[in-house]
Amino acid sequence: MRRIKKQIRIFFSLILQGKTYYRKILQHLMTAGPGSISPVLLVSGFAGMIFTIQTARELVRFGAVNAVGGAFALAFCRELAPILTASIMAGQVGSAFASEIGAMQVTEQIDALYMLKTDPIDYLVVPRVIACSLMVPLMTILALVMGIFGGVFAASYFYKILPETFLESVRNFLEPSDLFIILLKGFIFGVLVAVIGCSWGLTTKGGAKEVGESATKAVVTSWVSIFVMDFFLSLLLFEQPAF
Template identity: 55%
Template sequence: MRLWFSRFVAAIFMGGQVIVHILRGKFNYPNIIEQMALVGPESLPIALVTATTIGMVFTIQVAREFINFGAGQAVGGVLSIALTRELAPVLTAVVLAGRVGSAFAAEIGTMKVSEQIDALYILKTDPVDYLVIPRLVACCVMLPLLTIVSIVAGMLGGLVVATSIFGLPVRIFLDSARNFLTPWDIWSAPIKAVVFGALIAIIGCNWGMTTTGGAKGVGLSTTTAVVTSLLAIFISNFFLSWVMFQGTGSGVTKSI
């Protein structure tokens, strides 16, 4: 527990370092492009599968109850709100934490125990500029894009289920989504994704930079980095949702 707390404090300081370096305009563009390819296109298939199945399952659970209460016309709207406000940004971030955050911790942790990080210092290369910032920028840029794609995939999955299983007309489903959604609902998803992406990158990189104990330490850092990233995502999502949506809901009431 003491080790985890010391790493958590180190992650806060690393976040401060990253902000300072970004304000100074220190970017390693080749590394940024490489990391964006890792975070974005290579994570797209699993993000699409996750979002599509979540949209389908959510529609199965919601449509039956709504139809029983005579509110079948609200299924598309409820799904769209759930995806934009919570499901798409959170679940896409969870997928990225498991796939990319673990990779960051393992790769940088291996560099740490094999003294490659020390070699960077000898070459007068700051590891924050060379390793951390490219991964942070990649996550903060690509995760919002993946989230938007996930929203579309989730809506398509829900549409297929609603029309083929429950017999809801396509037009009613889409009109419901359009009536329920507000511009702020749509903007909230990428805003959350940027925050989640920063958390995943900083935690993964920091846990890698603080790795000790050889191969066993790399495995431990990878596991704890993923767990910490998930906790950070869920906790920050609560505060973001509380700030963004407290007192909202008029769009749903008006549509119904």
């Protein structure tokens, strides 16, 4: 309950826009962006190759070579790239937020901020949420591009599918609105990762052991929340009525 109250306070602070610490936002933009780009690109590239190998093997068997890129577009671009990116950000950035703020909480640095008439939500949490909400969509686009390159390479090297054929199939299946949906998912997932990580940090009690536990629970909670949110977003954005 205490953690939920903290999350509600964070959302109110974002909406009401209290004091904004722009230098803190820039600092966390670097953490959530360039500091996380290597694992995002690496995982996305290999995920794109793995997905293409698995789908192309079956589609080539049935002579549906031209549909390989389309299957890749529908599954990887719409769903897998945003989820993978958000999951990596949860493991790297969300856990860091939880451990940093948790360490400040158990060492009473949060109480010191109150004594200095500084709201810890505005000073510590809001800049992290803004940074994640801006960088996760950008990282998702980079992951998408890297995944497509991985898919093109796998299709060309293992199944002799021309890059032009693969990319044309991707273009035929993806619509301009899909890019907006991918960015929307990245924005929502970024907010979730930051809010969950910070709320676990703010509610940490005890010592070093509890700080580590908060970081772990923040990652697990973020992963579960990402998949649940993606399910409802997919129903809302892609599911067509049956009548």
